Amino acid sequence: xxxxxxxxxxxxxxxxxxxxxxxxxxxxxxxxxxxxxxxxxxxxxxxxxxxxxxxxxxxxxxxxxxxxxxxxxxxxxxxxxxxxxxxxxxxxxxxxxxxxxxxxxxxxxxxxxxxxxxxxxxxxxxxxxxxxxxxxxxxxxxxxxxxxxxxxx
Amino acid sequence: xxxxxxxxxxxxxxxxxxxxxxxxxxxxxxxxxxxxxxxxxxxxxxxxxxxxxxxxxxxxxxxxxxxxxxxxxxxxxxxxxxxxxxxxxxxxxxxxxxxxxxxxxxxxxxxxxxxxxxxxxxxxxxxxxxxxxxxxxxxxxxxxxxxxxxxxxxxxxxxxxxxxxxxxxxxxxxxxxxxxxxxxxxxxxxxxxxxxxxxxxxxxxxxxxxxxxxxxxxxxxxxxxxxxxxxxxxxxxxxxxxxxxxxxxxxxxxxxxxxxxxxxxxxxxxxxxxxxxxxxxxxxxxxxxxxxxxxxxxxxxxxxxxxxxxxxxxxxxxxxxxxxxxxxxxxxxxxxxxxxxxxxxxxxxxxxxxxxxxxxxxxxxxxxxxxxxxxxxxxxxxxxxxxxxxxxxxxxxxxxxxxxxxxxxxxxxxxxxxxxxxxxxxxxxxxxxxxxxxxxxxxxxxxxxxxxxxxxxxxxxxxxxxxxxxxxxxxxxxxxxxxxxxxxxxxxxxxxxxxxxxxxxxxxxxxxxxxxxxxxxxxxxxxxxxxxxxxxxxxxxxxxxxxxxxxxxxxxxxxxxxxxxxxxxxxxxxxxxxxxxxxxxxxxxxxxxxxxxxxxxxxxxxxxxxxxxxxxxxxxxxxxxxxxxxxxxxxxxxxxxxxxxxxxxxxxxxxxxxxxxxxxxxxxxxxxxxxxxxxxxxxxxxxxxxxxxxxxxxxxxxxxxxxxxxxxxxxxxxxxxxxxxxx
Numbered sequence: 082x083x084x085x086x087x088x089x090x091x092x093x094x095x096x097x098x099x100x101x102x103x104x105x106x107x108x109x110x111x112x113x114x115x116x117x118x119x120x121x122x123x124x125x126x127x128x129x130x131x132x133x134x135x136x137x138x139x140x141x142x143x144x145x146x147x148x149x150x151x152x153x154x155x156x157x158x159x160x161x162x163x164x165x166x167x168x169x170x171x172x173x174x175x176x177x178x179x180x181x182x183x184x185x186x187x188x189x190x191x192x193x194x195x196x197x198x199x200x201x202x203x204x205x206x207x208x209x210x211x212x213x214x215x216x217x218x219x220x221x222x223x224x225x226x227x228x229x230x231x232x233x234x
Numbered sequence: 235x236x237x238x239x240x241x242x243x244x245x246x247x248x249x250x251x252x253x254x255x256x257x258x259x260x261x262x263x264x265x266x267x268x269x270x271x272x273x274x275x276x277x278x279x280x281x282x283x284x285x286x287x288x289x290x291x292x293x294x295x296x297x298x299x300x301x302x303x304x305x306x307x308x309x310x311x312x313x314x315x316x317x318x319x320x321x322x323x324x325x326x327x328x329x330x331x332x333x334x335x336x337x338x339x340x341x342x343x344x345x346x347x348x349x350x351x352x353x354x355x356x357x358x359x360x361x362x363x364x365x366x367x368x369x370x371x372x373x374x375x376x377x378x379x380x381x382x383x384x385x386x387x388x389x390x391x392x393x394x395x396x397x398x399x400x401x402x403x404x405x406x407x408x409x410x411x412x413x414x415x416x417x418x419x420x421x422x423x424x425x426x427x428x429x430x431x432x433x434x435x436x437x438x439x440x441x442x443x444x445x446x447x448x449x450x451x452x453x454x455x456x457x458x459x460x461x462x463x464x465x466x467x468x469x470x471x472x473x474x475x476x477x478x479x480x481x482x483x484x485x486x487x488x489x490x491x492x493x494x495x496x497x498x499x500x501x502x503x504x505x506x507x508x509x510x511x512x513x514x515x516x517x518x519x520x521x522x523x524x525x526x527x528x529x530x531x532x533x534x535x536x537x538x539x540x541x542x543x544x545x546x547x548x549x550x551x552x553x554x555x556x557x558x559x560x561x562x563x564x565x566x567x568x569x570x571x572x573x574x575x576x577x578x579x580x581x582x583x584x585x586x587x588x589x590x591x592x593x594x595x596x597x598x599x600x601x602x603x604x605x606x607x608x609x610x611x612x613x614x615x616x617x618x619x620x621x622x623x624x625x626x627x628x629x630x631x632x633x634x635x636x637x638x639x640x641x642x643x644x645x646x647x648x649x650x651x652x653x654x655x656x657x658x659x660x661x662x663x664x665x666x667x668x669x670x671x672x673x674x675x676x677x678x679x680x681x682x683x684x685x686x687x688x689x690x691x692x693x694x695x696x697x698x699x700x701x702x703x704x705x706x707x708x709x710x711x712x713x714x715x716x717x718x719x720x721x722x723x724x725x726x727x728x729x730x731x732x733x734x735x736x737x738x739x740x741x742x743x744x745x746x747x748x749x750x751x752x753x754x755x756x757x758x759x760x761x762x763x764x765x766x767x768x769x770x771x772x773x774x775x776x777x778x779x780x781x782x783x784x785x786x787x788x789x790x791x792x793x794x795x796x797x798x799x800x801x802x803x804x805x806x807x808x809x810x811x812x813x814x815x816x817x818x819x820x821x822x823x824x825x826x827x828x829x830x831x832x833x834x835x836x837x838x839x840x841x842x843x844x845x846x847x848x849x850x851x852x853x854x855x856x857x858x859x860x861x862x863x864x865x866x867x868x869x870x871x872x873x874x875x876x877x878x879x880x881x882x883x884x885x886x887x888x889x890x891x892x893x894x895x896x897x898x899x900x901x902x903x904x905x906x907x908x909x910x911x912x913x914x915x916x917x918x919x920x921x922x923x924x925x926x927x928x929x930x931x932x933x934x935x936x937x938x939x940x941x942x943x944x945x946x947x948x949x950x951x952x953x954x955x956x957x958x959x960x961x
Contacts, residue, residue, distance in 0.1 A: 098493045101513035109468050109511035114460035115453020117634075118512070119585055120666040124895040127585060155453035171451045175443050175861055178869055179310030180450030181457060181585040181634030206904035213895060215585045215635050216310045217872025219906040221865070 089157035099145030126212030136192035178216035284416030298412025309636035312862030324371030357922025381417035458604030476888035531747030543680035551741035552717030555727035558735035563695035567686025586634020592653035638752030676753030677703035691776020725761030755925035766933035800851035818937025825922030833934035841954035855918035870927020
């Protein structure tokens, strides 16, 4: 059946089985490839999006569970104050290496900062430990989150 | 970022060949990454349009656009920043002015001079590029200056280039490169050029920001898995769970009933489900009932392979290095040490799962992939498709983690096999489970090692014989000679230490039923663990401090001594640590760079190991981009620490037992050590960077555990159960 989902402020109608994970609707049906596939089991965080502002693993979120909720992805996160600060800090600190996990890292970090403007190291560990980076950019991710937090606002 | 999807998605041949995907960074300057499609004749284009293209790496058009074609691929190591720095340094252009393109497959134009093939690996991009790519830039600059001098009728020596212009100093006249490109293209290519003296470098040695970063923080970077040619279907697959097995029977009735499933492709040893999207493909795959014939390796286990390796070290191998007479010296030694070491099979687990998109047409084949070895992909795909190589178009992409995995052709071969049954383009995406269970693995190695010490504890004899797969013998056979190859032996021979009697043998043993491949740091990831653990054992047997013991053996290696001293000083070597904590050191010269690491670990009563801090001192010769050098060391350390703490692929009944990040764990944010990096200033040519951190950290951790607990771990990964303290 067809489902209407709201992504980055736009409503899309998608005709897929209700148990289809949101990840594949975004990537393969809507062509929004910024959100990445890593594990399919919510173990790596590469597929992280925001659903009503909460960092959510799109690989295990079925399309029939979303309803009227607002989905935000990496393509639009720069339009939010926290997302913009995180993206700027990511560039200032030069976090990325291969970059494949970074959409998910930025989505997790943006949700963290939006809800907690001054996260401690423990807060960062809690919010970010679900996001794997095989290039090992963790040190710079931590530094970038702290830098973004210092910008205030 | 502006993304010209229409051009890239055209998959009908003619249009796509004459167009290219251009992606423009929206943030952070004027970088354009464009994916040039091959078949476009660079020289013909140059002749057509008055473009200056003095070599395969640089094109400057009449519009002043400087295009740099990247002979090495970007997989996170920063090569798409450091290679442009080399060219821009000599060409005298701002990094913001350049546009980058992935090189097409062409072994003649883009072969890695240190490997002889077009490949990015072995930490040698910068070593290979250091002179030729600066010369490429200087050649173009020389021709632009010559064109300007001719235009002004002045001596070329009175002109200089800066920031994309040629300037005549005395008259103040200046011309932009774009205005000179057509004239410069007619100038003779100089037979030799003068390179800048290091003291004149303006870019090299400065911490340049990554050119690929903006696209990677806003979701617009295009990896292989993001390729979407028009009309593409998505497929996922199940390959024989036992390597060498076959499909016996498939019941696809339930799979075909899944909404969005279009086709089931059954091959000899794999089954693929082709669908509208990956969700349907995965659901269809789960609904298949496949009966496998497991074949000859149905009962294989890791222990079978280990016992073969162990046996192989009882018989002589190929002599990798011999100094003096180790047998004689051993006989006269006061103290003798003997040990066996082993390291496991390891998966790469790149964040971007394996994938390849193929459009198989009647007389040609078009491929979208992120690969470390594009010409190899073209060659193997051509064989699989029964086409000449020039009929296989390969588009390279940014790589979501390479680590050696994407040097291999197996994924493209499999995707071509599937695509030949599919009408239109198909993207074959490996699930994470398929990726881990059908990787090609870092070899298992087994070492039998011994040493003899004199009455003062000094080493008088060293003997090591080890067995394992030679990846090089398969991948680049011309480098496998007399039973030896440079990768399997790196880090086991040519040690930095004075060893009066030293004998090392390698026995090549190819394990049945499991494919092996390069893996970040490969040979050194094994050899440095063994040698640096064993020298620690020798220091302990001699009742000497591990740093002091090593230091006394470094008279012929001043650069090694310098990094060891620096690391020890910065780490506070010798200062007390709490009970249950320890410091361990490692020292290596591999990939052309010197590195010392000191790891600090805490070992809990339940045996849990926490790597708290790693101090690293490095002499990698001339540093091109200190920003990416730092990042690569951090990266290598996390990758190696992951292997030390968790990494292990095991076989049971011929099947890989690990499946996903729950059973093949990797280090996470909350476990990551703080890393401090100190770089020795040097004017030597650049050394390799991408893999050194990985090999050095494993023995540093193992030696730190010994310091903390007195337990010597001779087998990786770390087994916490042997560190557990009685209650």
